[in-house]
C-alpha cells in the first residue's frame with residue numbers, strides 16, 4: 443500500500459503530479475491553511491504531513507499519544523513554525539528544503555535593499571497617482587548603495603549569497619554577525635569581517651540584512667535597543683522571519699525616523715501587516731516572496747519528494763532536521 447499523505451496547500455502542478463503518482467495523496471483543494479483541529483486529525487489519518495510556513499504546528503496540535511504520522515515534510519528551509527521537540531518526542535521525522543531557494547531569497551533581499559534605498563516603491567506610487575511633476579535635482583533623492591557597508595546577521599547559505607551579490611555586484615563592504623565562527627574561502631574572497639557582537643554590526647552598517655532562523659532563540663533579536671544602535675541613516679532588510687524583529691519597536695523607530703527605512707518580506711503575524719507600517723513611505727513591503735519563482739518552487743517541491751521517497755524506502759533522509 444502506498445503511504446498516505448496530506449498536502450496542506452496547493453503545490454506547483456509538476457510536483458503534485460509526482461506526489462500523486464508515488465503516494466496516496468490528499469490535496470487541500472481550498473488552498474487555505476488547515477485549522478488546528480484539522481491538523482490534529484491529520485496526525486491520526488496520514489503517514490506524512492506536507493506542511494508550509496503558512497501552517498502552525500505548535501505542540502498543542504500534536505496528538506497526546508501515538509500518531510499515525512511518521513514524517514512532517516516542510517516545503518521551505520525555515521521550520522520554526524513546527525515544534526520540532528514535540529515531533530521528536532513522538533518519533534516523527536521533520537525535513538526541510540535547504541539550498542534550492544538560496545539564490546532567489548538572496549536576490550529578493552537585494553531587491554528590497556535597492557528598492558528602499560532608491561525609493562522605487564515611493565516613486566512608482568507617485569507616478570501611478572499622477573503626482574509626478576517632472577525631473578528636478580532634488581526629486582526623490584535616495585541613498586547611494588555602492589561603497590556602503592552591509593551588515594549580515596546570520597552568515598549561512600542565504601546570508602553569504604546576499605553578501606556576495608552586494609560585494610561583487612555593488613561594491614559594498616561586508617561585515618557580519620554569526621553565533622559560530624565563519625572562516626571559509628567564499629567569506630575571505632569578499633573580505634567579509636566577522637564582528638564579535640551583533641551590536642558591532644548594527645553600529646557599523648549602512649544596511650542590515652537579517653538571515654538567521656526564526657523561533658525562540660532569535661525572537662526579537664532586533665528590538666528597540668538594537669534599533670537605537672543602528673545609524674540614523676541606516677536601513678533594515680528582513681527576508682528571514684517576522685519574529686526576529688520586534689515589529690512594534692520597528693514601527694516606532696521608523697515613525698520617529700530613528701532609522702532611515704526598512705525593506706520587509708516577512709511579518710510577525712502573517713498575513714496580517716499592521717496599518718501603521720502600510721502608512722509609512724520609508725518602507726517597502728512584500729508578501730513573503732523570498733523563494734517565489736516558478737523554478738524555485740518546483741525545486742522545493744522536488745526536494746520534498748526526495749525526502750519522502752528516501753524515508754518511505756527506508757534510506758537515509760537527505761534533509762532531516764529532527
Ligand code: DGY
Pocket residue numbers: 495517518519520521543732733
Ligand atoms: C522558507 O523556505 O523558509 C521560506 O521563507 C518560505 O517557505
